[in-house]
Amino acid sequence: MICQIDPNNGIAIYEQIERQVKFAVANGSLVVGERIPSVRELATQAAVNVNTVARAYRELQQQGILNSIRGTGLAVAAEAPEICRRSRMQMIRDRLRFVLQEAKQNQISLDEITTLVTTEWQDL
Amino acid sequence: MICQIDPNNGIAIYEQIERQVKFAVANGSLVVGERIPSVRELATQAAVNVNTVARAYRELQQQGILNSIRGTGLAVAAEAPEICRRSRMQMIRDRLRFVLQEAKQNQISLDEITTLVTTEWQDL
């Protein structure tokens, strides 16, 4: 699992990690029982502090997505894929709503938005 | 001019103010020469600190959108409408790209996104 972190995009680093783990579980990059990268490993790879990774992992545990095996590592929980798949669209939707809301409040039409979506989609 | 601030939406308050002023200028809610709400007035209305408003206004000055008339207030600069109109779509586009990028990285299709856009647009 590779984690791409941008420290300056306004989203808290621990939250970026959380989301990427969830997405990875949802699309099968991480399977049930598989051990995720250790806190130190991910911290090094993403050039981030160990505590920040630990915080993300802790919250993922509380959500029932990861299981802690003391001394060994953290593994993807049995219920994780269902949880993550169910919330995947919701995570995208929430952010999309935020953008649409601002657009609508500024007299931008649905046509303009869909056009924008289509054109920007290509450039990615 | 009414300013709607959400202290908990992750965006810095001074940045929310900045954006809303820009949008207001772009769509004509604020016209050239018009005086914008005083720092204290807006601070009270938005339940926010004076310094936070002052910071937003200061940055808007540096961008050539507001003129300071010492002792009187801040007025919309002559070049402001052009500046704001030019950057309005760009501001929306930037945030939209961010969402689309995450969606695309997670095997979500353009169809799914456009469907999502259309359905969410209604609910706003």
Added chain:
DNA sequence: AATACTGTAATAGTTGAATATTACAGAGGT
């Protein structure tokens, strides 16, 4: 047993945003 990994936790320091408070100089109305 020794070593090298795991997660977890405590401590202390930095940074940016936001707050509360006080102060001052300039403009305008009375």
Added chain:
DNA sequence: ACCTCTGTAATATTCAACTATTACAGTATT
């Protein structure tokens, strides 16, 4: 002149996120 409004600025404090560092209890490998 007086008062009230304007922006501007300095100060101190709070808070969350992040960092750096150290430490400790388990597990696995050798």
